Amino acid sequence: MNFETIYKTYWQKVFRLCMGYANDTDAAKDLAQETFIKVWKQLPKFRNESSIGTWIFRIASNTCLRQIQKDNKMPKSELPLDIKDQIIDTNIEKDIQFLYHCISELQEVERIIISLELEDMNQKEIAEIVGLSEGNVRVKIHRIKEKLTQKFKKNGN
Amino acid sequence: METNVDLRKIWNKQKIETPKVEILYTKANKLKSRSFLKLIVVNIALLLTITFIGFIWYYYQPELVTTKIGIILTILATIIFLLPFNKQFSLLTKNKTEPNSKEYLQQLIKLKEIQVYEQNTMLSIYFIILSLGIGLYMFEYVSKMTITWGIITYAITILWFAINWFYLRPKAITKQNAKLNKLLVEFEKLNNQMND
Numbered sequence: 328m329n330f331e332t333i334y335k336t337y338w339q340k341v342f343r344l345c346m347g348y349a350n351d352t353d354a355a356k357d358l359a360q361e362t363f364i365k366v367w368k369q370l371p372k373f374r375n376e377s378s379i380g381t382w383i384f385r386i387a388s389n390t391c392l393r394q395i396q397k398d399n400k401m402p403k404s405e406l407p408l409d410i411k412d413q414i415i416d417t418n419i420e421k422d423i424q425f426l427y428h429c430i431s432e433l434q435e436v437e438r439i440i441i442s443l444e445l446e447d448m449n450q451k452e453i454a455e456i457v458g459l460s461e462g463n464v465r466v467k468i469h470r471i472k473e474k475l476t477q478k479f480k481k482n483g484n
Numbered sequence: 485m486e487t488n489v490d491l492r493k494i495w496n497k498q499k500i501e502t503p504k505v506e507i508l509y510t511k512a513n514k515l516k517s518r519s520f521l522k523l524i525v526v527n528i529a530l531l532l533t534i535t536f537i538g539f540i541w542y543y544y545q546p547e548l549v550t551t552k553i554g555i556i557l558t559i560l561a562t563i564i565f566l567l568p569f570n571k572q573f574s575l576l577t578k579n580k581t582e583p584n585s586k587e588y589l590q591q592l593i594k595l596k597e598i599q600v601y602e603q604n605t606m607l608s609i610y611f612i613i614l615s616l617g618i619g620l621y622m623f624e625y626v627s628k629m630t631i632t633w634g635i636i637t638y639a640i641t642i643l644w645f646a647i648n649w650f651y652l653r654p655k656a657i658t659k660q661n662a663k664l665n666k667l668l669v670e671f672e673k674l675n676n677q678m679n680d
Contacts, residue, residue, distance in 0.1 A: 331505055338502040346498065360503075364512045369582065376581055385582040392585055393592065395670045426494050436677040439585070445495040458586025459678060472491070479489045 328379060330367055337380070338363070340446055341387045347442030348391040350431035358394060362387040377455060384448065384456045388439045429478045433471060440464065441471045526566055533562050546624055554621025561614035564606060589675045596668045603660045611653055615645045 338359065345358035365386050373382060430438050436457065443453045450468065454461045541555050583591065622641065626634045 334505050334508070335502060339500065342500055343495065343498050347495075352500075356500075356503075360508060360511065363508055364515065365582075367508065367512055372581070374581070382582060385584060385588075388585045389582065389588045392589060392674055396592075396667055420497060422494050423498050426491065434677045434680075435674055436585070445492050447492070456584060457678075458584030458588075475491060476489050479491075 330370055333366065333370070333379065333383070334363060337383050341383065344384065344387050344439070344442045344446060345391060346427060347430050347445070348435070348438050349394070350427045354394075358390055359387070362390045365390065378452070380448070381452050381455050384443060384446075384452075388443075388456055391439060392435065425479070425482060426475075429475050432478075433474070437467065437471050440467055441475070444468050444471075530562055530566050534559050548624040548627075550620045551624040554617045554619070554623070557613050557617030558621065561610050561617055564613065565610045567606070586675075586678050589671055589678070593668065593671050593675060596664055596671065600661060600664050600668070603664070604657055607653060607657060611645075611649055615649075619645075 341362050342355055342359040345355035345362070346352070349355045349358060362383070366383055369386070373379070376382075377385075430441060433441065440453060440457060443456060444450075448456070450461050450464050453468075454464045457464065459467075537555055537559055541552070546552055546555075582588075619638075619641065622637065626637050629637065
């Protein structure tokens with residue numbers, strides 16, 4: 328698979344994962360971009376030890392988890408201006424906003440797990456990405472979904 | 485989905501235009517050349533220092549063995565100071581395949597711990613070796629001065645080392661550790677979430 332195909336196939340997915348983690352469009356774009364720079368650099372070394380999706384999402388989750396470190400290092404203004412213009416989301420719909428808001432109240436690792444789950448990854452893949460047992464992932468997903476549903480119900484949805 | 489709120493449907497509504505891939509290439513190349521440049525600059529600084537000291541050795545032809553030991557110690561100190569910088573690079577690029585997040589966090593924690601150790605120990609070793617090196621190096625030239633000037637020269641040098649050791653060194657260590665420890669706490673926190 329060449330890089331540009333990967334980029335086209337996975338950008339949305341990775342962006343949504345980062346958005347679930349950061350709940351901030353600019354930060355999510357930065358994280359997605361950083362993920363793909365890493366993918367681009369490491370692609371020649373990728374030997375199909377796992378599926379390409381699992382591999383990309385591993386890089387994405389790790390990039391998110393390392394974000395605290397980056398906050399001190401890289402100024403946010405580094406994004407080229409023209410990326411900003413391509414965004415169509417300034418009015419993301421209310422329910423998406425609320426979903427992101429609820430996810431952002433979870434613990435960091437939970438945010439990643441639920442984002443992967445919503446991205447339609449199966450529990451085995453999530454376990455491989457995060458490094459937990461499948462059983463553990465199942466329990467966590469169940470707990471997180473309960474929390475989110477509660478919040479949605481309270482909010483009157 | 486077992487819940488009556490369709491989270492996945494909401495989730496999938498988030499659409500964003502994919503930025504042009506060329507923008508990514510430009511950014512990647514910029515980052516690459518920047519970190520490479522940093523590495524080069526640091527190592528050139530090291531090389532220049534060593535060349536300069538080597539030149540002194542060659543040009544002034546020191547007679548005493550203390551001077552030669554002094555020179556070697558000074559070079560050693562410079563190398564020790566720059567070693568962790570080069571090693572950090574290899575630690576970051578060594579990973580072949582991407583580890584899962586749990587392993588990744590553990591690697592980050594380990595890396596931070598190594599950095600804390602290096603900053604505390606290496607910085608102290610650096611100061612000791614450098615002071616010793618300069619002190620020994622000076623001996624040959626000071627011994628040719630009158631006693632009074634000799635004492636004044638060494639007194640000033642020792643005072644300078646003392647300021648470095650008792651004031652600048654602890655200050656540098658505290659500052660670096662505060663930053664690293666903050667990160668360590670954050671990574672530990674994330675790591676604990678894995679075990680919940």
